[in-house]
Structures are given as C-alpha cells and as structure tokens.
Amino acid sequence: MSKVYFAPARARHWDYSASQVAGLERLIEKMDFGSAIAEGEYVAIKTHFGSEGAHRIVRPVFLRKIVEGVKAVGGKPFVCDTVRIQGWDYLEVANQNGINPQSVGCPVILADGLFGCDSIEVKAGPVLGSVRVASAIHDAPAMIVVSHCKGHIEAGYGGAIKNLAMGGAAGRHRSGDWQQARGHLHAAGAESSVVRDAELCIMCLQCLHVCPTEAISEADGGLVVDSEKCWRCGRCERVCPEGAIRLQKRGRDEFQMALAEGAKAVLSTFQPGKVLFFNFVLEVQPECDCMPMADTPLVQDRGILASRDIVAVEQAALDLINKAVPLPDSLAEDRGLRVGQRILAEALGVDGQLHVDAAARIGLGSQKYELIEL
Numbered sequence: 428m429s430k431v432y433f434a435p436a437r438a439r440h441w442d443y444s445a446s447q448v449a450g451l452e453r454l455i456e457k458m459d460f461g462s463a464i465a466e467g468e469y470v471a472i473k474t475h476f477g478s479e480g481a482h483r484i485v486r487p488v489f490l491r492k493i494v495e496g497v498k499a500v501g502g503k504p505f506v507c508d509t510v511r512i513q514g515w516d517y518l519e520v521a522n523q524n525g526i527n528p529q530s531v532g533c534p535v536i537l538a539d540g541l542f543g544c545d546s547i548e549v550k551a552g553p554v555l556g557s558v559r560v561a562s563a564i565h566d567a568p569a570m571i572v573v574s575h576c577k578g579h580i581e582a583g584y585g586g587a588i589k590n591l592a593m594g595g596a597a598g599r600h601r602s603g604d605w606q607q608a609r610g611h612l613h614a615a616g617a618e619s620s621v622v623r624d625a626e627l628c629i630m631c632l633q634c635l636h637v638c639p640t641e642a643i644s645e646a647d648g649g650l651v652v653d654s655e656k657c658w659r660c661g662r663c664e665r666v667c668p669e670g671a672i673r674l675q676k677r678g679r680d681e682f683q684m685a686l687a688e689g690a691k692a693v694l695s696t697f698q699p700g701k702v703l704f705f706n707f708v709l710e711v712q713p714e715c716d717c718m719p720m721a722d723t724p725l726v727q728d729r730g731i732l733a734s735r736d737i738v739a740v741e742q743a744a745l746d747l748i749n750k751a752v753p754l755p756d757s758l759a760e761d762r763g764l765r766v767g768q769r770i771l772a773e774a775l776g777v778d779g780q781l782h783v784d785a786a787a788r789i790g791l792g793s794q795k796y797e798l799i800e801l
C-alpha cells in the first residue's frame with residue numbers, strides 16, 4: 428500500500444496555517460525533498476503552462492513554494508512544459524498566466540526547446556514502440572511532477588500520467604515526421620490524417636484559428652489541411668462545433684494504454700526514487716488546460732495530494748473527485764449528475780480510470796493507497 432499525503436482545500440480558521448499554501452508547505456516537508464534531490468542537481472518541475480483562455484492551471488504561488496523547497500535542499504530547479512503551440516507564443520502564454528522566472532523564482536523553459544524538437548528517443552511498450560522524451564526532462568537527474576487534475580475530452584481525466592505521457596514528449600520532430608513526436612500518442616499509422624466533411628462545415632474557422640501549425644487554410648471557399656504541417660494534436664477536432672473535422676485516431680482503449688506507456692517511458696529516464704508527484708485537485712474543470720477556455724469546475728476544490736507513487740496519487744485524485752458533490756451551474760449539472768456517480772467519466776463519456784488501471788498493470792505503481800491528511 429502506497430502513502431498519499433493530502434492537504435485539504437477547506438480553510439476552517441483565520442490563520443495562515445489553514446491556507447492551501449501552508450498545506451502545500453506541510454506536504455513538501457513530508458515528501459522530504461532531500462531524499463530525492465542531491466546537492467547541485469538539476470530538478471525539472473514539470474507542469475502545464477495552460478493556454479490563452481484556459482487560466483485554471485496550478486497557480487504560480489504553488490510552483491514557487493515547490494521551487495523554494497528544491498532550493499532549500501541544494502537543488503537547481505527549473506519549471507518546464509513542452510511546446511503545444513509555437514514555442515515563443517507558448518512562453519508568452521506562460522507569462523500571461525503568471526508563470527515566469529520572477530513569479531516562480533527559477534528559470535521557466537520549454538523542455539523540448541523553443542522549436543519543440545529537442546528530444547531523445549526512449550523505448551516504450553507495444554502500443555507506442557518508442558517515445559521522444561523532451562531533452563531537458565530526459566537529462567534532468569530528478570523531477571517533481573506538478574499536475575492540475577481535471578477532465579480531458581479524449582483521456583477522460585488528465586492528471587500526472589497525462590502530464591508526463593503527453594507533456595513529457597516533444598511537440599515535434601526535426602524531420603517534420605509527426606510519428607516521431609507527441610502526435611504519435613493520439614494517432615496511429617501512416618494513414619492517420621485530419622479529414623473535413625464539407626457538408627457539415629459551417630466555415631466558422633475555429634479550427635483554423637486553434638491550429639498551432641497553420642496547417643489549415645482557406646481555399647476555393649472551403650478549407651484544406653496540409654498533412655505535412657499537421658502535428659496530429661487534435662485541437663481542430665476538439666473545437667469544431669459541428670463535428671465536421673476529425674483526426675483519425677487510435678481506438679479509445681489503445682489511447683489509454685498509450686498514455687500509460689508514454690508516462691512509463693518518461694519515468695524510465697530517472698533512477699528509482701528521483702521523481703515526486705503533486706496532484707492539485709483544485710478547479711476541476713471538464714477540459715484540458717490546453718483548450719482555449721476553461722469551464723466552471725465540476726466539483727468543489729478538494730485539495731493537494733503528494734506521493735512517490737504515480738498510480739496511487741492518480742487513484743486518490745480520481746477517488747476524491749468521484750466522491751464529491753457535483754456543482755450547480757457546471758457540466759455536471761448539465762448532465763444531471765448526482766453524488767456517488769463517477770463524475771468525470773459520466774460528464775465526459777470517457778473513463779479516465781482506464782489509463783490509471785493500465786499504468787498499474789504495467790507496474791508503474793499501486794492502486795492501493797493510504798490517504799494521510801496533514
């Protein structure tokens with residue numbers, strides 16, 4: 428049974444010690460950073476920078492506390508994510524969302540470089556074969572995985588596993604081959620491409636505006652998709668209001684397995700005991716932080732979890748969400764959800780439990796945990 432420490436969100440008395448920030452400090456102390464980080468070691472603090480319009484990320488105040496914890500034991504922290512849109516623009520998104528060296532107290536970088544193609548190929552499982560791990564994560568001797576727990580249209584749930592599988596892989600490959608980069612997790616096979624149904628398309632151009640690679644353009648009164656430029660990120664499909672544009676993707680079960688394999692490949696670049704996990708079960712919105720908006724949360728803030736076991740911390744986060752009361756004026760209410768239902772799975776129609784189960788099956792950790800409230 429793995430230990431998962433928990434700092435609840437409720438602040439029941441008027442004192443700093445009751446704050447969520449103080450709760451995080453207690454978690455940091457309990458996680459004993461010195462046991463995972465040696466003097467002078469570089470430490471990747473892997474988080475998600477969010478998106479223009481998606482502001483419900485792990486706030487800079489929390490990142491700063493983790494940075495301070497790393498520095499306190501002599502580590503050299505850097506906060507990082509990987510390229511989702513063009514690198515320069517993504518750093519600007521981070522800045523807009525309040526993540527910069529001044530706010531967090533250390534360098535803020537793109538782990539796969541400004542152009543998203545600095546990566547090292549790492550062996551993965553039978554679904555993926557291999558993954559191109561972002562070089563700054565690959566080369567870092569230690570890592571703290573700081574994840575915002577929320578829904579995800581394709582994965583059903585996005586926490587630490589998705590943060591590593593998707594976010595630890597490079598955005599693109601120098602050759603332009605999408606199968607050598609993150610798109611490889613979404614789509615399988617050389618025939619995978621984006622297809623548009625002209626009958627359904629209302630030419631709202633949302634897909635064109637959200638595409639990070641300018642692969643979609645207007646032509647002859649319609650749209651064309653440049654298959655060479657396309658990263659297979661799936662953003663166009665997610666924003667299309669008419670279901671008129673689709674990325675030919677992996678099957679659902681295969682994708683869930685791909686997430687587990689991807690996370691395992693990233694973790695395989697670290698020695699045992701060198702990676703710690705913090706799951707922020709706050710502002711649990713239905714969608715990924717890479718979307719151009721953030722809906723209201725499905726459940727009330729639960730708090731922050733910390734563990735050395737990625738599966739245990741993910742299972743604890745899902746359990747906290749599933750036991751919570753669905754909030755009014757949210758997608759949970761729109762779906763008529765009630766207490767006791769599996770909120771993310773029912774709200775999104777995709778069961779994120781599947782990739783947590785898959786991660787346990789391939790030996791990433793234990794689904795049995797002891798929740799220790801601090």
Ligand code: SF4
Nearest residue numbers: 638657658660661663
């Ligand atoms: S999947 Fe869609 S949004 Fe993503 S790069 Fe390809 S065309 Fe652009």
Ligand code: SF4
Nearest residue numbers: 628629631632634667
């Ligand atoms: S988002 Fe959908 S409906 Fe709008 S232009 Fe693109 S394919 Fe057409």
